[in-house]
Amino acid sequence: MAGKLDTRSIGLDIGLSFAHWLTGAENLHYGDWTGLTVCAANVGPAQVAYTDRLFGFLPPPPARILDIGGGAGETARKLLALGYEVEIVIPSAFLAGRCRENAPGATVHEMVFQDFAAPDASFDICLFSESFQYIPMADSLPKCLALLAPGGRIVIADCFRSEAFEGQPIKSVTGGGHAIARFRDTIDSLGLTVEREEDITTAVAPSVDVEQGLFNVVGHGLTRVDRELQAKKPRMRWLLHRLLRLFANDRKRARLHQRLMEQTRNAQVFAANNTYLMLRLAPPDTTG
Numbered sequence: 001m002a003g004k005l006d007t008r009s010i011g012l013d014i015g016l017s018f019a020h021w022l023t024g025a026e027n028l029h030y031g032d033w034t035g036l037t038v039c040a041a042n043v044g045p046a047q048v049a050y051t052d053r054l055f056g057f058l059p060p061p062p063a064r065i066l067d068i069g070g071g072a073g074e075t076a077r078k079l080l081a082l083g084y085e086v087e088i089v090i091p092s093a094f095l096a097g098r099c100r101e102n103a104p105g106a107t108v109h110e111m112v113f114q115d116f117a118a119p120d121a122s123f124d125i126c127l128f129s130e131s132f133q134y135i136p137m138a139d140s141l142p143k144c145l146a147l148l149a150p151g152g153r154i155v156i157a158d159c160f161r162s163e164a165f166e167g168q169p170i171k172s173v174t175g176g177g178h179a180i181a182r183f184r185d186t187i188d189s190l191g192l193t194v195e196r197e198e199d200i201t202t203a204v205a206p207s208v209d210v211e212q213g214l215f216n217v218v219g220h221g222l223t224r225v226d227r228e229l230q231a232k233k234p235r236m237r238w239l240l241h242r243l244l245r246l247f248a249n250d251r252k253r254a255r256l257h258q259r260l261m262e263q264t265r266n267a268q269v270f271a272a273n274n275t276y277l278m279l280r281l282a283p284p285d286t287t288g
Contacts, residue, residue: 001016001021009092009094011198012092012094013131014092015028016072016098017144021046021140022040022044022077023043023044023273024044024072025044025047025071025074026071026072026074026098026102026198026250027047027072027074028071028072028073029047029050029051029071029129029130030047030130030159030204030207030270030276031043031045031046031047031049031050031204031207031210032047032049032050032052032053032200032203032204032281033049033203033204033205033207034049034203036049038047038206038209038210038212038288039210040210040214043064043207043210046207050157050204051078053198053200053278054075054129054278055079055154055155057126057155057157057196057278057279057280058084058125058127058155059125059153059269061082061083061084062083062084062085062124063084063085063124064084064085064087064122064123064124064125064145064149065079065084065085065086065087065123065124065127066086066089066118066123066124066125066126066127066212067079067086067087067088067089067090067106067127067129068085068089068113068126068127068128068131068132068135068256068257069090069113069128069129069130069131069134070089070090070095070099070103070106070131070142071095071098071130071131071136072095072102072138073088073095073098073099073100073101073102073103073106073108074102074103075127076099076100076102076103076106077103077106080211084219085155086103086104086105086106086107087106087107087108087109087123088103088107088108088109089109089111089112089116090108090109090110091110091111091113091226093110096108096110097194098171103135112135113139113140113143114135114139114143116143116274118147121142121146121147121152122147122149122150123147123150123152124148124149124151124152124153125147125152125154125155126144126147126152126153126154126155128140128154128155128156128157128158129157129158130157130158130159130283131158132156132158132177133158133159133160133176133178136279137178137183137186138186139184141154141187141190141192142187142190145190145283148177149254151247152229152283153160153195153202153281153282153283154192154281154283155278155279155280155281156277156279156281157277157278157279158177158276158277159176159177159178159274159275159276160178160179160183160258160276160277161175161176161177161178161179161180161273162180162182162209162272162273162274162275163179163180163181163274164218164272164273165179165273165274166273168185168198169191173207173269173273174208174265174266174270174273174274175270175273175274176267177273177274179253180275186242187281191283191284191285192219192281192282192283192284193268193281193282193284194279194281195279195281195282196279196280197277197278197279198278198279199275199276199277200276200277200278201270201271201275201276202271205267205268205270205271205276205278206267208265208266208267208270209266209267209287211264212263212266212287215259215260216260216261216263218260219259219260219261222260223257227287242247244257260284261276
């Protein structure tokens with residue numbers, strides 16, 4: 001019996017392959033564009049600068065780090081090379097495989113964070129690098145508190161919806177994540193203290209422009225093919241458009257057009273609707 005297509009794994013495989021071709025590493029996270037020209041050639045250096053900034057929130061090695069939602073294992077690989085002990089929690093079978101390949105010295109737990117259990121509270125850092133937004137805060141932060149060793153910290157680097165965030169019924173607004181106001185309320189209710197915080201929204205926002213530029217190149221190519229079909233193969237073009245309307249509703253087609261043909265997903269819109277933070281949180285009774 002034929003199974004359902006795993007489009008998520010296919011998309012991740014394509015994305016990671018392209019990222020590796022472009023930068024030499026399997027990173028899909030934002031870059032820190034401070035002092036860099038915004039172009040595809042600088043995606044790799046921008047991502048390196050982002051990771052360097054993130055690592056500034058960590059204690060010096062040796063320390064035991066739980067990398068929650070560890071991507072393809074690139075961050076874990078760098079942490080291991082610096083002398084940290086790393087465990088990864090990742091729900092995707094495909095990404096778990098990439099983590100084992102890229103960070104063979106790390107222990108990989110293939111499961112959702114909510115199902116993860118450690119024999120004791122012994123992690124010095126619970127790290128969320130662009131994974132915090134995918135886990136309900138009612139689950140993520142309390143669980144981290146139970147996993148931290150004495151003196152441990154929670155480090156988060158992620159996008160939050162600002163108070164100005166305006167969702168659209170048809171077209172998408174780039175960015176997302178938990179609402180920043182709700183996040184502030186949650187950490188207050190848990191007695192967490194913000195030890196260090198950096199708002200790097202403007203530093204990472206150009207990543208959106210570079211990504212959109214790539215999609216516009218694809219869109220230009222498709223437009224060129226469409227014009228050629230219209231001139232020389234009109235019946236084939238009619239059939240292809242008919243199939244598109246059959247398998248994609250108005251909303252999906254509008255978002256596809258936005259992604260490929262427009263520039264409404266850009267750094268300015270991202271910065272107006274989102275707040276990107278790197279921060280370190282201390283549990284109750286550990287500050288001072």
